[in-house]
Amino acid sequence: MNNRKSLDIRNIKDNWNNTILDILKAFMDICRKHNLRFYCCAGTAIGAVRHHGIIPWDDDIDVIMPRPDYDRLIEIAKTADFGKYELITPYNDESYPLYFSKLSDKTTTLVEDREIPCVIGLYVDIFPLDPTDDDMEKAKRLKAKYTKIINRLNAVSTHNSFGNYITLLCDPKEWGRFVIKTVAFFFRSAIRRHLIRQMDRMSHLYDYDKAKNVQVYTGSYGYKEVFPKEWLGKGRMFKFEDTEVPLPEEYDKYLRHFFGDYMQLPPVEQRIEKHSRAYLNMEAKESKEEVMRKMKSNKILK
Template sequence: MVNLKINLPEHFLDEEVRCDFTVTKQMKELWAIELDLLAEFDRVCKKYDLRYSATGGTMLGVIRHQGFIPWDDDIDLMMLRDDYERLCHIASQEFKHPYFFQTEYSDPGSLRRHAQLRNSETTAIREVEEKWHYLFNQGIFIDIFPVDAVIDDPDLFQKQYQEAMALRASYTKKAKWSVRYHEGPNPVKNVVKGVVKSLNNSLFKKKYDYLKDYRAFENVCARYNNEETKYLSLLSFQFDNPKHYKTRVGWKNIVYKDFEFMQMPVTSDYDEILTIQYGDYMKMQKVSTIHGGLIIDTNQSYKDYFKNKEKK
């Protein structure tokens, strides 16, 4: 496993059984790297007085397990949009190698619609993306989601949703022909794509035009952030999913709770949030992660992974 800044408790990396589920040494190494990322993220947030909270399965893990859900393989965090934007602004000066704060602006092509803090000396490649050899950073990561206001008027919400989806379709299409260009199995199509990419990037200088639509998409998501709405949500991630709804009042009091051998902040409305998302959240059920399968390597970088794959 790569070197970490944090000191791991003795035997933390040992395989163990939690809730009748075997947590392997490989999973423990993944957790350790993610906890190291969390510690670095927390350092920067405290330095600049930026608020954040666990969300999703990580919040559930905090409350139900005082750590990771045994079968979970990631850390999900959320920030109010203003704090998120402040973090994006100072990230490049604070996060140094191997830590890399990835957004569409710092590393074009990932199209995640949220930020990820990654360890560049490791590998975490989505199985569905492996064959494309994308150039953006694909180290082990933690997710950071911006939180925006959900307007109470259903007609305004529907209009906002339609605008956001139109912009998302537009920037995705443009990015596919520039920064997300890759070679597929069809050689003729590869030549055509290469020519179009060259024209976009050289003659017409349209390589980053998609970022205008991407920024417009984010602005639409943040449209009602100055209004005192009842609910907030991860609009840029899954705009119309009510399971991501959070209460505004929860952000007025953030509490730290045990998470493995560290502390994790959660908004005070965690009971309501978890009930909205999971129902009877203290009842355990094993479900797959939202991002699907990952190719994980805690010993080599994603760049070396692709180089070694090409040699085979």
């Protein structure tokens, strides 16, 4: 039984990796067709340099796009036909809890967080790379301010049980989250639109072409997300599974800035997938109503 379970998990992992690799290829085709710049980043960049593909224990693919190209992609997606793929953005899906976008496979079904009722498909993450202040300390203050807005968006998007909601009162540090979730119960859509407009304004404070520094406001590496734009350059191609992907031209500076000695494998106990899967069906696209009904009755597909 254990061997069969291990085989099932391996099959799911292989199917998952093949699917997200196909999504990446579709994304690259879109970028080539419309002359859009992008770079693989974070663990995907490590995978390209160290493993020449997806890190064996990784479960996603991440890319960054300069803000002008990112904005063009969103405009293109409003009218373009991407076939079996769709661009999920905070502007076209009210249940979507994030500010960055995802290119998603419309033939699959995924819910990552049981408390956030957002039904999409398997995906590639697309992070906007925003121009920021030339003064690094000012750039970091902008990052801190932006992170507070992201946390509010998360609070508005999360549908906690009543018990979890009330327990927020037990910790004074969570009182702000309790207040915004209370208000969001009545005005969720309006608050969500207001927070997204705030992030839009901050993302367009500076001219990308003139900026010395850039940052991924929506990234998860804190102040390390602020770095010199000159590291990006025209990009450098690396083998990635059966294709090639661009990394920042100064990829070594970029990766050491984030991860130190990135060629060193992490301890075995840290070689784990990062993302949760509250609901997964890699064989078909299901409606939100059907997924919510199955999740409520705990009929979770694997």
